[in-house]
Amino acid sequence: MIITIPKGLVATAPGLLQKVTTKGNKSTYHWKTNYTISNYCILFNIGKYKLAKRMFTTVNGNKVPMEYYVLEENFSQAEKLMDLFEQSTRILEKYFGEYPWVKERIAACETPHLGMEHQTNIAYGNKYRYEKMGGKDFDWLLHHEYGHEWWANKVTNRDWAHMWIQEGICTFGDAMATRELAGEEAYLKRMQQTGRNTQNRYPVVRGEEVDSDSAYIGDIYGKGAFFMHTLRYIMGDDIFSPTLKKLATDPQYTYDNTVVTADVEKLFSGAYGNSLQPVFHLFLYTTDKLEIHVRQTGADKYLVRLLNMDMPLPIDIITDQGKQRLMVDKKGINVSSKTAIQIDPSMFYLKKVIME
Ligand SMILES: [Zn+2]
Known part of the structure; x- marks a missing residue:
């Protein structure tokens, strides 16, 4: 992308900045990506940006520049945001593997709208409204849009x-x-x-x-x-x-x-x-929930079975013996308990429990 703008403004786009040329009162920004990119990610931002930058070493040991194009008036916020950017990268890499675009850059850009997953140029507009998570600062918007580098842009x-x-x-x-x-x-x-x-x-x-x-x-x-x-x-x-x-x-x-x-x-x-x-x-x-049928068959006995699932599934059941993970199918299993039983108390399923 080659973007010509008034001198003094900055243009950001996907990939790496190749060069900036100036002629009279205009600057031209040359951005290039060598990766395949979805068409909705091909986008530029223009603003009075300053660049905050550091190096990041990925989980596989690759060194990738981490950049944040921040509006001038918010430059003092940049270091903190990049700390959170690093924190999110560590978490996402742990679960989903190395950052996808190691030959280019990890980058975000401040925008007037809330956010979007533009490849190597994540739009960030959450205005540094961090929440506490486990006592640590966390930016849900940054984490979500950035997660799309894996889920949307790579997969x-x-x-x-x-x-x-x-x-x-x-x-x-x-x-x-x-x-x-x-x-x-x-x-x-x-x-x-x-x-x-x-x-x-x-x-x-x-x-x-x-x-x-x-x-x-x-x-x-x-x-x-x-x-x-x-x-x-x-x-x-x-x-x-x-x-x-x-x-x-x-x-x-x-x-x-x-x-x-x-x-x-x-x-x-x-x-x-x-x-x-x-x-x-x-x-x-479908819009159906997992239907689990519970029938009391004796003073302390229950038959638990699945109604709409043609395979056995593990289900947590609380009895007077505590919580057990049991395989349940359409035929059903017998459970004994002196106290009323509870099905899937931690909620691993979207379910309907039918008690009889
Ligand atoms: Zn999303």
């Missing part, structure tokens, strides 16, 4: 129909920041709130090719993230975490390749060792 859905892969998993990355900074309990609380906020008016995936108006519903964020939370519980961290990282790092899913929900399902099913297709179908392709 890209083929069609709007599969937009949850970008927004849902990126939102799960926000929850991983809660986990890293505030701990597992805080993460669970956050996901419970996310689960309660799901709308279930339309399925997350509404076909193979849909327009943006049909695809862009709230549930692609929260319900998509909650779906990752459900998979994490079903598969266990030891299998789930490397599988999710594989989705973000394997060449077949990244950079010039695009993905659909079926690719994600095949990857996770392969890692799990059993088809997870019924789980993907229920939570992404």
Whole structure:
């Protein structure tokens, strides 16, 4: 992108700044990226910017410039924001692998609008309104838009129909920041709130090719993230975490390749060792919840079974013996307890418990 502007202003765009030339009262900025880029990320910003800059060493040991183009009047805020930028990079790299654009730069640019995931030029407009997370400062907007460098810019859905892969998993990355900074309990609380906020008016995936108006519903964020939370519980961290990282790092899913929900399902099913297709179908392709039927069969006995799921699933059940993780299927399992039993108390599933 070659952008000519009045001298004294600064233009930012994707990739690396090649040169700035000045003629009379005009400056020309030459920006270039060598990476494939989505068309909506091809964008420039013009402002009275100052550049704050430092070097960042990635998880794989690559040195990448980290830049923040900040409005002159906010220059004193830049160092702190870059500290948070580094904090978010460490968290995102831990879960999703190395920062994707190491041959260019990690960068954000201050904007009048709230934010957007422009590749190597993240728009930041959250006005330094940090929240506390586990006692540490955290900028949710920066973390979310920046998470899209992995989920949107590096792992890209083929069609709007599969937009949850970008927004849902990126939102799960926000929850991983809660986990890293505030701990597992805080993460669970956050996901419970996310689960309660799901709308279930339309399925997350509404076909193979849909327009943006049909695809862009709230549930692609929260319900998509909650779906990752459900998979994490079903598969266990030891299998789930490397599988999710594989989705973000394997060449077949990244950079010039695009993905659909079926690719994600095949990857996770392969890692799990059993088809997870019924789980993907229920939570992404319908608005139904997991139906769990509980029938008291004796003084201290219960039969717990799944009504609308053709595979066994682990479910936490609290009895008078405490919490147990039990495999439940359509035939059902017998549970004994002198006290009333509780099903999935931590909320790993979007569910309907039918007590009889
Ligand atoms: Zn987003």
